[in-house]
Amino acid sequence: MYINTASYYLPELIVSNEYYTNLIGLTDEWIYKRSGIKRRAKAGTNENTNTMSIDAIKPAIDKLPYSIKEVDLIVGATYTPYDTIGTLAHAVQSYFDIPNARVISVSSACSSFVNAVEIVEGYFATNKSQKAIVVASEHNTAYSDDSDGQSGHLWGDAAGAVFISKERLSPSDIRVVDLNTTGLAHIGKGIEGVYLRPNEGGLKMPYGKDIFVNACKYMIFEVEDILRKNHLTLKDIDHLIPHQANSRIMSSVAASLDLLNGKMITNIEELGNTGCASTIIALSQNWEKFQSDELIVITVFGGGYSSGAMLLKR
Amino acid sequence: MYINTASYYLPELIVSNEYYTNLIGLTDEWIYKRSGIKRRAKAGTNENTNTMSIDAIKPAIDKLPYSIKEVDLIVGATYTPYDTIGTLAHAVQSYFDIPNARVISVSSACSSFVNAVEIVEGYFATNKSQKAIVVASEHNTAYSDDSDGQSGHLWGDAAGAVFISKERLSPSDIRVVDLNTTGLAHIGKGIEGVYLRPNEGGLKMPYGKDIFVNACKYMIFEVEDILRKNHLTLKDIDHLIPHQANSRIMSSVAASLDLLNGKMITNIEELGNTGCASTIIALSQNWEKFQSDELIVITVFGGGYSSGAMLLKR
Secondary structure (H helix, E strand, C coil), X not given: CEEEEEEEECCCEEEEHHHHHHHHCCCHHHHHHHHCCCEEEECCCCCCHHXXXXXXXXXXXXXXXXXXXXXXXXXXXXXXXXXXCCCHHHHHHHHHCCCCCEEEEEEECECHHHHHHHHHHHHHHCCCCCEEEEEEEEEHHHCCCCCCCCCCCCECEEEEEEEEECCCCXXXXXXXXXXXXXXXXXXXXXXXXXXXXXXXXXXXCCCHHHHHHHHHHHHHHHHHHHHHHCCCCHHXXXXXXXXXXXXXXXXXXXXXXXXXXXXXXXXXXXXXXCHHHHHHHHHHHCCCCCCCCCEEEEEEEECCCEEEEEEEEC | CEEEEEEEECCCEEEEHHHHHHHHCCCHHHHHHHHCCCEEEECCCCCCHHHXXXXXXXXXXXXXXXXXXXXXXXXXXXXXXXCCCCCHHHHHHHHHCCCCCEEEEEEXXXXXXXXXXXXXXXXXXXXXXXXXEEEEEEEHHHXXXXXXXXXXXXXXXXXXXXXXECCCCCXXXXXXXXXXXXXXXXXXXHHHCCEEECCCCEEECCCHHHHHHHHHHHHHHHHHHHHHHCCCCHHHCCEEEECCCCHHHHHHHHHHCCCCCCCECCCHHHXXXXXXXXXXXXXXXXXXXXXXXXXXXXXXXECCCEEEEEEEEC
C-alpha cells in the first residue's frame, strides 16, 4: 500500500515554557533538559479532536491525485476524544460528505497511527477498501492539568492525516513496505503507567520512569524487528521517525541504534507530545525532503502499553 | 471465520422503571410503551468498562477449545470508556496475561461489534491473527444523566465477548458467513443525533426521531443487502438479532421485513440499551438455542451514524 500524501494542523495559540514557570515554577531550562520541549500548540475554545481532524485534511485535498469523495475507509485515532459516538472519523465523513466510506475510530494511545494503518492493511487485504484516510488528532489539553508538575507541560494539541491507497497512484507516493504492532499491556506498569480516565482526573502519568524504560526498549525492538524481517540493517535506514514523547527517550533510542546524526527526525521542541499525531506530523513536515528510494522507519510506543513500526520507501 | 463461544457479564444492581418514576415522574407504563424497557443493570462503584470486559470473558475460558494465552488479537469496543489509554483491550491483555496479542480499542458507537469483527476479518486475511477476542463493554451510566427525561432511562451497563478463530475448531462453532459495515455520518443528523462528549455533558440524544427513522431504514437495508449478496431471502433466516436500542425500532424492522413471530431475539426488556454489547449478549444468551445449519443475522445501527450486519451459520 502507498501513502499518497500527509498533512497536518496546528492550533494558532502557542504556549511557551514560561507559562509553566509562572504557573508552578517549572523553568524553561528544567523543562527543556528533561523533555526537549520549548513550546507547544493549544487548541482554541471552539476546537477539538473533530475540528482539528477536518483542518488536518484540508491542506491535502489539492495534493490528492483523486477526489476525497472516492475514499472508502476512514480510520480515526485519538485517546483524547471530543465525542466517542460522533467520532473524528464520523466528523470527517460528515464534513467532506464522503458517500461510501466505512468509518471507525480507534485508540491504542500514542501508538495508534501504526495500529490504524494496520487496520487499513486488513481492509485492503479483503478488498473492502482501495483508498483510505487515517486521521490522528489529539486534544491533550482538554484532559491534562497544567498545574500537574509530572506531565502537564509535556502535552501539545495537533492533528495529522495520511491518505493511503492500495495501488500506487503517483510516482511520489511513499510505499508502506511493512508494518507491525505489538500489544504490551502485560509488561511493566502496563495499563497504570499513563492513563486518561475522563471521569477520574483526566490525563495522568504516574509512572514516567517505567514508560521511559519500556518506550526505549520497545521502540528499539520494533525497529530491529522490522529491519530483520525485511533483510535490512540499520545502515540501510535513511530516516528514523520515533514517536515524539520525550527527547531523552528519542536520544536514547538513537544512541542504542548507533544512528548517525541527522537521520532522526524530531518536532517535539516546537510541538510537545502530540500523541498519536506526532509521527504523521513529522512525516508531513518532511514529505518533500525524502528522496527516491530512501527508507524511512517510523517507530512508536503507546501508553497502555503497545508498540509498533512501519517501514516506508519513497 | 468462526465464533467459538460468546459470553457476557451483567452488573448485579438492577434499576427498575420505578426509579425514574420517583426521580422525574416517568411511569413504568410510559417508559415501557416507548422503549420496551422494564429494567436495566447498573455498574457498581468499582466497576467500569475495563472490569466488565474482564468479567465478560471469564465464563468463556472453560468453554474454549484452546487456551486464552493463544489469542493473538484483542479488539475492544466501547463508546463509554473508563480509560482511553489503558483501554478495555489492554485491560484484557493485562488481566489474562496474554503474551502475544495485538491490542486495539474502537468506537463506531452501537454498531462497533460488527466493525470490530470486520477488523478481525482483516487481520485474518493478512495472516497476522488466527485467534481473536472481540470484547464490547458499555458503562452508559458513567456518562448518562438519570434526570434526563429524553434518554436517561434508556441505558444499561453490560459487557459481552466473542472468541473468533480463522479456522473451524469445534463442531459447535458458528461460522461468520459474511459481514458488512457502512459509514453514515453524512446522513440525517449524523454526528449530532446522539453524542457522548466527556467534557460537554456526557451522553445526550437530542434527535431521537432522526435516529429512529435512520435506524429502521439502515438496519433493514443491511439485512436485505447481506441476504442479497449471499443469494438468500428473508425466509431463509432462522433468527434475527437487531441492535437493542428500542423495542419500537425493532418491531418496525421486524414488520418491514415481514418477519415471522419468534424469529427476532430481544433482551431490551431486561437490559435496556447496552450499546455495542447488546447483540453479543443476545448471541450468548441464545447460544445453545441455535440449531445446526440455522442462519442468524445480526443487524446494527450506531450513533454518529453507522450501520452493519453479520450473517452467521451454525
